[in-house]
Amino acid sequence: MTAHAQRVRIELNDVDLDTPSGRPLIRGLSMSLAAGERAALIGRNGAGKSSLLAALAGDRALAGGELRHHGTLALVRQRPSPSEALQIAAELDALRRGQDPSGPTPRELARLLAGSGLELDTLAALDPLDRADVSRLSGGEVRKLHLAAALLARPDLLMLDEPSEDLDAAGRAWLERQLRPWPGALLVVSHDRQLLGQFEHFFVLAESGCRYRHGDHEHLAAELDSEQAALDRRYAERLSTLAAAERDRALDEARRRRKQNLGRVRELRRRSPRALLNQKRSDAQQSRARAARIRDERAAAMRGWAAAARRALRVKLPLDALTITLPDPPARPLLRLRDVGASVAGRALFRGLDLDVGRERVAITGANGSGKTTLLEIMLGARAPTSGVADVERTSVGVIGQAALDWASEDSLLERLLSGPDAGPGTLDAAAQALVAHGFPFALAERPLASLSPGERARAALICLFRRQPPPQLLVLDEPTFSLDALGRDALASALRRWPGGLVVASHDHDFLDAVGFDVRVELGRLGDGDGCVVNA
Template sequence: MILLQCVNLSKSFGAEPILSNIKLEVQTGDRVALVGRNGAGKSTLLKTIAGQLSFDSGDIIRPKDVEMGYLAQDTGLESGLSIWEEMLTVFTPLMKMEKRLREMEQKMSDPDLLNNDTNYNKLLAEYDQLQLDFKDKGGYQYEADIRSVLSGLHFDSFDYNTKISTLSGGQKTRLALGKLLLTRPDLLILDEPTNHLDIETLTWLEQYLQGYPGAILIVSHDRYFLDKIVTQVVEISRTHSRKYVGNYTHYLEEKAKRYELEKKQYEKQQGEVAKLEDFVQRNIARASTTKRAQSRRKQLEKMNRLDRPEGDEKSAYFSFQIERQSGNEVLRIDNLEVQYGEEAIFSNLKLDLNREESVALIGPNGAGKSTILKAITKQIPYTNGTIRFGSNVVVGYYDQEQTKLKSNKLVLHELWDDHTLLPEKEIRTVLGNFLFSGDDVLKPVSALSGGEKARLALAKLMMQKANLLILDEPTNHLDLDAKEVLEAALINYPGTLLFVSHDRYFLNRLATRVCELDNGQVTDYLGDYDYYLEKKEENRQRLLLKEKEEQVQSSSHASDPTQGKTDKQSFAQDKEVKRQERQRLRRIEEIETKIEDLETNLATQEEALCDPEIYSDHEQAQSIQQEIDHHKLSIEQLMAEWEELQSE
């Protein structure tokens, strides 16, 4: 089923066209990504589809019964309610249905109604239908759904009675996302939903969206996220749209192939056109060949001329060089402690860097990653430990907030004042490589966008020629193309890298070592991000196995404390683990059978209540109702046990 169609959609701001003849189709189950440069019109298109902006021409077609949910970029949830109360508002219709069911149950026990078969049967039929609708719409699990989403978005440690008005901007943004996910619209439209999410939350969101029953239209600069989620990519470039089937990586490959093919077709046609035009020019005036020349001219007139294929839009171009090489030992951190107030963020922290390493520092939000970088660059004090640099180390630092780029200087002078001996032409050339051209260099720094400030900060960093680059979220505010350029520059960088990033695609391309900071301690993984994930899963499985073995061993020692750890015992432990697993699976099957039997009995008893003879006997009807309530309670308890066993 087609959920959304944009047919030749066009939108301009003043005289400047933003979108021209956009074609977009989303069907049931589609996962579509909109990609393009910053300013290409992606968010404008989403706002237009959502009805927040008008359009100049074309059509947006959406069936009336299709529910659409839209989350704008960095939208925070503003509410005077608590976290739990606000999430419950999504299920107001279900709660009204639940209240109505309780009222109907109370009414059905009214003796006056029992004596009126017509009214009783009518109420019972209405009750059955309402109960079925309530179940189909998730009436028995909406509170569990709320807890699941809040847990996935890292609100499980919060008191759910916390007022939303007291939360930070990032927390409000996550809550807005959570509320939208709970509404489960047919078409979910998300504009940069991965902002403000740490890696663990991103992983949860990926898994949630992979199982989402509706269609998804998404804008994101997180390439790893796009690779996991989307099956189609629509590129917005030079105001037009173009569709590619596959995820983000496949889109890049297919785009390159298309360009080469179109370029060859264009060049081939241009060669044919040149030959035909040359023949016409040389032979049109000669009586013996004029008919053939006229035929060639008609052929030229009928030819469907191909446009020259447009390559990529102009990209930033830069590379990081060093003034001189450092020694082999670049950085040694030993027993480092940093406090915030009287509380230690971390203590006894150790971290070493050697020459030409590319080290990624990862961990949950609040773990202290940026704090370490600021301690290394002497922006904050540390209370204990040592930070020691090796010989000839020159440090260059990139701040994720670009806190030093708030001056009223012009862009030109922001860079030139740091390198006064260089001619203006050279400074302008550097800025041009970072896409500051013409009058762009005369803008005040304070008026720049986030993406422009990021590019200016990178230009300043490049000019330092430092041999140790310390980067805090360097891909923030950069569009997909700029990220690719930055990666290429850093991959070829001859110095040493220490960086913090939530961009897993970036981590995979750059990291030669991943250092995980958690609970104040650093754990090393010698590889890229995918290797880190593999080792984490291996360690998790090993820990689970060890715990099971210890449980078996503890049980064995309780019965015979003198028994040693022999091969025979290990074999017995393995058998015990397997026996417990078989026991777990058997219990799951038993529960499923019991639930099925109870639901059958429940249906029989509820049907029995429809019998006027039974309902005329108040004591018998009350007894059956008690059995029904007992069966419902048993089913709930069994379901809770079933869910617990499934999660083991």
């Protein structure tokens, strides 16, 4: 056995992986990763990256092929558990106090956590079995705790799924410092351009399979962007082929029915007893007729959608052409905060916040645990402020929550665009043009929203809100770039830049906020710095 073979930590041979519903996700994947090797697993949203990491960790069954582990491994998932995070906080606090001699020393722990922004004194006091305590953790604090536990475990293979999501600037810098000298094998799923800049080995996952690339991430990202346009064109061509096949089947069914009718006439001419034409045959004929009608309707719908997709790809209207008409600005603000303050678990987050939002564009930033999501909940009337008054015209507000979980339904984006409250004016052509203008993959538009990645679901939700009649006058988004790939992030920024109404966005992604453009920035921080918030107009 070679030295490299002895150091291999994970091997995949001809691996197949399906979605829980049985849809093929990955076929014939072979790869390996050895000790000291660092690789990033990249690809468009929905390509199966998180599913593959779960399968590598043994949390999902393979549909075929062989997977071998050599040594220990740890996986930090895309959506780590908040209750487990509090258990980790208690364990870390015991290590810090020197109460666990089998683990790292307090000095080693302090060195690891330096710069992370984690406050173990506060976190360790929370009860992991108390739902109220669990809900007080921010997404960034949950992720940092899980990352700290994985780093302390020093596994032979460390797998991280979107590790920089939810992290504030200090947390991202801390993560990069920890990963730079990592001695073991490292496999990271990420869309974070800055984090991916640390890598030169990439596994690119796509519908066509998985391929290896070596080099610079920026050049690779440009290559992936051009591939997406080709994928949409092939998708439209494939729809046309399927529609033609459905048409051929409908013609075959029509010929079969004609032959049956001819046989019936001949039978009557032979004066067969009428009893032979019994109820069973009648029921069968009705059943076949219903099935034929359904097939005809499905074929017609598929042909219509294929034609609309081809036309939209050929014309490719810009977002500016999809005009959104809003009523005149309201006489009073849609959202008003007066001397608002908030406390969580006895800890004051901010106070004295005054804000009016009509057609203004407001960005909310701040460190993990500073209260961004809490402030959004107060704005939307979902949480009462600890002090002050919050007033909102809720019926005029469109909301996309964290990870777009409030949009995780079994409806597809296409279904919502063609019927229901999000069906805007127009036909299939209008829906197809909206997808092309927003740069949304056609294939994903037909899948249930619940099956999409959080980032793509947020983009789908925004397309729905753009098409809703009457349109909302104010949009409120919580971390809308969560798990979005670079192409999707750019498309989302472009759409929000053109939104004519009011806008409130909470995000750690300052580059994204700069790309969108905002009139007002509310920066939340520690009360030791003042009121815990700074409003910059």
